[in-house]
Amino acid sequence: MVNPINDWLTAKSDFPSWSTDLAEQTLLRHYHNPFLPERVLQNLVILQQLFGHISLPMQEWLSRKSGVHIADLRALISFYLFLEEAKPCRYHLRFADNIIEQHAGVNELIEQVKEKLCGCDCKIETTSCIGLSDHPVSLLVNGFPVTRLTADNVNDFCQLIRRGAPLQDWPRSWFAVNNLIRHKGPLTAYPYQAGQGIAQAKSLSREQIIDLIGDAGLRGMGGAGFPTAFKWHWCEQQNEPIKYIACNADEGEPGTFKDRYYLSQQTDQMIEGMIIAALAVGAVRGFIYLRGEYLYLYQPIEKGLQRWREQGYLNADFDIELHLGAGAYICGEESAMIESLAGKRGIPTPKPPFPGEKGLFDKPTVVNNVETFVAATYILQQGSKAFKSVGTEKSPGSRLHSVSGDCQQPGLYELPQGTPVRELLALCDAKDTLCVQAGGPSGALYLPHQFDTPLDFENPGRGGSVMVFNRSRSLMDITRNFIQFFRHESCGFCTPCRAGTVAMCNLLERYEHQPTLKEQNKSDMIELAQLMQQTSHCGLGKTAGLPILNFLNLVEHHE
Amino acid sequence: MFQLDGNPIAFSKGDSILQAAHKAGYYIPHLCFHPDFKAHGSCRLCVVDVKGKTVSACTQPAEDKLEVYSDTAELRQSRLRLIQLLFAEGNHYCPSCEVSGNCQLQALAYDLGMTHYHYDPFSPLRQQDGSHSQLFIDQDRCIQCDLCGRASQEQDLKSVYLLAGRGQDTHLAFRSHNGQLGSTNASMDDRAAHICPVGCILPKAGNYPDIAGERLYDKIPIHTQGNHRRDEGGQDEP
Numbered sequence: 001m002v003n004p005i006n007d008w009l010t011a012k013s014d015f016p017s018w019s020t021d022l023a024e025q026t027l028l029r030h031y032h033n034p035f036l037p038e039r040v041l042q043n044l045v046i047l048q049q050l051f052g053h054i055s056l057p058m059q060e061w062l063s064r065k066s067g068v069h070i071a072d073l074r075a076l077i078s079f080y081l082f083l084e085e086a087k088p089c090r091y092h093l094r095f096a097d098n099i100i101e102q103h104a105g106v107n108e109l110i111e112q113v114k115e116k117l118c119g120c121d122c123k124i125e126t127t128s129c130i131g132l133s134d135h136p137v138s139l140l141v142n143g144f145p146v147t148r149l150t151a152d153n154v155n156d157f158c159q160l161i162r163r164g165a166p167l168q169d170w171p172r173s174w175f176a177v178n179n180l181i182r183h184k185g186p187l188t189a190y191p192y193q194a195g196q197g198i199a200q201a202k203s204l205s206r207e208q209i210i211d212l213i214g215d216a217g218l219r220g221m222g223g224a225g226f227p228t229a230f231k232w233h234w235c236e237q238q239n240e241p242i243k244y245i246a247c248n249a250d251e252g253e254p255g256t257f258k259d260r261y262y263l264s265q266q267t268d269q270m271i272e273g274m275i276i277a278a279l280a281v282g283a284v285r286g287f288i289y290l291r292g293e294y295l296y297l298y299q300p301i302e303k304g305l306q307r308w309r310e311q312g313y314l315n316a317d318f319d320i321e322l323h324l325g326a327g328a329y330i331c332g333e334e335s336a337m338i339e340s341l342a343g344k345r346g347i348p349t350p351k352p353p354f355p356g357e358k359g360l361f362d363k364p365t366v367v368n369n370v371e372t373f374v375a376a377t378y379i380l381q382q383g384s385k386a387f388k389s390v391g392t393e394k395s396p397g398s399r400l401h402s403v404s405g406d407c408q409q410p411g412l413y414e415l416p417q418g419t420p421v422r423e424l425l426a427l428c429d430a431k432d433t434l435c436v437q438a439g440g441p442s443g444a445l446y447l448p449h450q451f452d453t454p455l456d457f458e459n460p461g462r463g464g465s466v467m468v469f470n471r472s473r474s475l476m477d478i479t480r481n482f483i484q485f486f487r488h489e490s491c492g493f494c495t496p497c498r499a500g501t502v503a504m505c506n507l508l509e510r511y512e513h514q515p516t517l518k519e520q521n522k523s524d525m526i527e528l529a530q531l532m533q534q535t536s537h538c539g540l541g542k543t544a545g546l547p548i549l550n551f552l553n554l555v556e557h558h559e
Numbered sequence: 560m561f562q563l564d565g566n567p568i569a570f571s572k573g574d575s576i577l578q579a580a581h582k583a584g585y586y587i588p589h590l591c592f593h594p595d596f597k598a599h600g601s602c603r604l605c606v607v608d609v610k611g612k613t614v615s616a617c618t619q620p621a622e623d624k625l626e627v628y629s630d631t632a633e634l635r636q637s638r639l640r641l642i643q644l645l646f647a648e649g650n651h652y653c654p655s656c657e658v659s660g661n662c663q664l665q666a667l668a669y670d671l672g673m674t675h676y677h678y679d680p681f682s683p684l685r686q687q688d689g690s691h692s693q694l695f696i697d698q699d700r701c702i703q704c705d706l707c708g709r710a711s712q713e714q715d716l717k718s719v720y721l722l723a724g725r726g727q728d729t730h731l732a733f734r735s736h737n738g739q740l741g742s743t744n745a746s747m748d749d750r751a752a753h754i755c756p757v758g759c760i761l762p763k764a765g766n767y768p769d770i771a772g773e774r775l776y777d778k779i780p781i782h783t784q785g786n787h788r789r790d791e792g793g794q795d796e797p
Binding site for chain 2: 069070071072074075078079080081328345350352487488489490491492493494495496498499500501502503506507510524527528531534535536537
């Protein structure tokens with residue numbers, strides 16, 4: 001973790017040919033000791049980005065260097081979508097195909113692009129949500145986002161590819177991500193002073209820091225809503241000299257992009273929050289797990305870490321390492337993330353033990369979402385009273401919502417916890433709304449008669465995403481998109497999720513196309529959704545059937 | 560002591576519910592669990608109800624005074640559906656299978672009263688591996704339980720087998736340069752060669768030794784017989 005200038009992080013369409021020197025230099029520039037077995041996944045991510053693929057000679061070299069068997073490298077490559085063995089095309093297009101992009105016409109655009117680029121050196125694929133639902137249609141080109149591709153500019157876009165224009169020469173504006181906050185609140189608009197929260201934390205005992213967080217009533221903003229102070233306290237109590245802080249920056253829930261804002265605009269608050277957590281529990285090292293789709297944020301975050309190092313806040317006692325994911329939604333699940341941080345396939349591990357007791361490398365680990373760390377910094381700087389002056393009694397504070405879909409003003413809204421759905425719909429100027437999906441596919445579907453439901457931790461759909469659908473939309477399309485997403489993202493570990501997500505897609509297709517067997521198919525789907533909820537190993541499988549239950553609920557409501 | 564369906568079960572510290580029940584001679588259906596190896600928790604057949612929650616008995620630590628429910632109508636139905644999902648996702652041809660009658664998946668299916676697939680078969684295309692001189696790998700029957708992986712790592716100290724891929728593409732892989740079993744140091748003498756609960760890891764020679772009617776699960780159901788391999792001797796289970 002030496003030089004913030006990393007060649008492998010630049011957008012490019014010409015990949016150098018394989019060279020062990022170049023590979024070794026790049027990895028060495030990144031880590032003092034790059035060939036530890038637990039770094040092997042990060043090394044694969046870097047090689048992928050540098051050379052555009054991970055060929056057999058690269059695998060052989062890395063296996064020799066790290067002592068990790070080549071079969072284990074292949075197991076990683078076969079698990080993480082963004083790692084590829086095949087020789088790269090000059091342009092690899094990955095269109096986001098979340099339902100928001102589907103509604104914005106991504107399928108039609110892909111057809112046009114395919115037609116126009118026939119015979120070009122490019123690969124055209126779809127991928128799950130890339131955290132840009134407020135900029136539809138968006139896609140990743142060689143890992144970097146091109147935002148707002150429309151019928152108007154698709155010709156120019158294809159021209160560039162046909163001409164073979166190097167990616168670094170494409171118009172900068174095409175890569176622009178707008179992080180405008182449409183409704184500000186305490187977390188996004190207070191007079192932040194870098195380091196003041198840490199100074200405050202240093203004047204307190206560990207217990208006092210945790211009490212302050214507890215007094216504010218801060219709860220996990222990733223969606224689980226677990227009391228943060230409890231997590232910190234539990235980790236603090238462990239009699240173990242080595243503890244870790246992990247920041248979950250893998251927001252993969254379709255329709256969610258709130259952390260994108262913090263990661264690009266309030267990096268310092270996030271880093272400061274991690275340092276405060278480290279002081280509170282006595283951690284020696286921190287990790288940020290950044291989703292692979294946010295590759296373009298890697299460099300700004302690394303620069304941010306460098307600033308904190310230069311000022312001495314990050315040092316030999318506590319430093320933070322930035323990790324990059326590689327296209328696996330499941331790695332947002334905390335135990336899967338811990339596995340991935342340790343260089344393994346992202347398979348959730350059984351709980352207990354919980355990370356606070358036995359987490360990364362079997363050491364006590366605090367895992368919190370980006371926004372939770374940002375809020376912790378706020379609490380240390382502004383006090384717990386200021387934090388809980390808004391929100392509800394059980395869900396104090398405010399939070400950022402990612403709003404996308406059928407509204408005039410998609411984007412980011414910071415609102416007090418407990419704000420009713422209706423109020424948010426008015427703010428984003430949504431008309432003729434059929435339903436609202438809060439918290440992504442694994443969250444909740446709200447119908448007009450439920451629009452008074454407060455958005456808080458007491459109600460389902462807590463991940464900070466709100467997708468709005470108007471009456472022109474088909475609920476069948478939405479549901480199909482969601483359950484196909486889960487089929488695609490199941491890690492494959494346990495029976496009900498690995499096989500259940502596939503069976504569910506089959507059942508929905510039957511439901512759609514066999515009108516005479518509707519009742520039978522319906523009861524089969526309900527039973528399967530409940531089976532997955534009841535018997536799955538982790539949260540993904542447990543919630544993967546929810547879109548079906550929501551769908552059938554609404555169909556019933558309409559009939 | 561905890562209660563399993565009303566029966567008192569003693570346990571030692573660190574035991575899972577399934578381990579303790581197993582030692583006490585009570586059967587909770589399972590496929591990926593084996594008392595000799597670390598728990599996996601993937602097949603989910605050992606689901607039990609504890610404090611209003613459904614958990615896998617093989618990974619849930621036993622606690623004093625816990626009330627555990629395993630033999631309920633609801634859980635039996637859930638297990639039946641899980642078995643049906645396992646049948647639907649692979650390619651299982653019981654009548655011609657070498658391990659028919661000795662197969663734990665099949666035995667549990669009978670035990671749970673399975674009469675049909677219930678789910679449309681996925682009919683996946685899976686790569687077979689006949690590269691080893693003595694062992695054949697039929698991926699069509701693999702249920703991704705990783706018992707071979709654990710046996711190979713924990714007992715044989717060879718780490719031949721591993722799971723690779725993701726989601727429905729999860730598959731058994733082998734630690735060799737070309738990815739084939741024949742290029743590993745796997746042997747017939749390995750514990751891993753005799754641990755597969757289904758017919759995925761098969762000896763090439765000596766199959767179909769028993770006539771129908773005299774196979775392991777022909778007369779005694781799995782909940783009495785326990786999860787065994789015919790070639791394992793069956794000392795490890797009650």
